[in-house]
Amino acid sequence: DAGVTQSPTHLIKTRGQQVTLRCSPKSGHDTVSWYQQALGQGPQFIFQYYEEEERQRGNFPDRFSGHQFPNYSSELNVNALLLGDSALYLCASSLWGTGANEKLFFGSGTQLSVL
Amino acid sequence: GQQVMQIPQYQHVQEGEDFTTYCNSSTTLSNIQWYKQRPGGHPVFLIQLVKSGEVKKQKRLTFQFGEAKKNSSLHITATQTTDVGTYFCAGNNNDMRFGAGTRLTVKP
Numbered sequence: 197d198a199g200v201t202q203s204p205t206h207l208i209k210t211r212g213q214q215v216t217l218r219c220s221p222k223s224g225h226d227t228v229s230w231y232q233q234a235l236g237q238g239p240q241f242i243f244q245y246y247e248e249e250e251r252q253r254g255n256f257p258d259r260f261s262g263h264q265f266p267n268y269s270s271e272l273n274v275n276a277l278l279l280g281d282s283a284l285y286l287c288a289s290s291l292w293g294t295g296a297n298e299k300l301f302f303g304s305g306t307q308l309s310v311l
Numbered sequence: 312g313q314q315v316m317q318i319p320q321y322q323h324v325q326e327g328e329d330f331t332t333y334c335n336s337s338t339t340l341s342n343i344q345w346y347k348q349r350p351g352g353h354p355v356f357l358i359q360l361v362k363s364g365e366v367k368k369q370k371r372l373t374f375q376f377g378e379a380k381k382n383s384s385l386h387i388t389a390t391q392t393t394d395v396g397t398y399f400c401a402g403n404n405n406d407m408r409f410g411a412g413t414r415l416t417v418k419p
């Protein structure tokens with residue numbers, strides 16, 4: 197039973213560049229949420245995808261966009277990178293339809309460094 | 312918007328001492344979840360509380376959900392070195408909002 201997988205594990209970019217992070221949810225899960233975790237902080241909710249649509253969005257600018265594919269995998273895109281975008285990006289999968297009560301299964305994250 | 316606050320930010324204890332972290336939400340929650348993140352790791356689900364006033368226990372860990380469903384606590388009895396990590400509460404009100412976490416260190 198595969199857990200949540202994320203790629204790449206580490207990434208170094210320069211200011212102004214664009215980045216794409218990828219996530220495959222846990223087997224049997226259909227919902228993917230993305231979080232940004234700065235060093236020493238809690239995960240900050242970016243957005244959630246279900247049925248290939250963005251269902252909820254946190255307080256992040258439009259530079260952050262996403263996509264969900266028919267196989268439930270997801271991508272997070274960040275345009276015009278800023279130094280402040282340096283963080284651990286976590287993907288969490290869950291199962292829709294159980295209300296908002298399903299626990300989140302997190303991947304190991306992508307550590308993004310913007311220079 | 313919904314805010315989840317957690318205190319203390321850090322807690323250093325001697326092995327065998329108790330530990331408590333508190334979580335408060337600015338809005339009423341449908342449920343609250345607790346996660347543990349080991350250093351260098353990712354958050355791992357511990358428990359979910361749904362009912363007003365609910366109390367759940369997992370071995371040495373006791374979780375409580377307030378009567379107003381706006382606050383929660385996690386208490387660890389007789390800490391061990393394996394308890395080291397950051398404990399996050401996550402309030403659920405349409406989406407999951409995490410507190411800043413309490414980082415626990417345990418001195419053997």
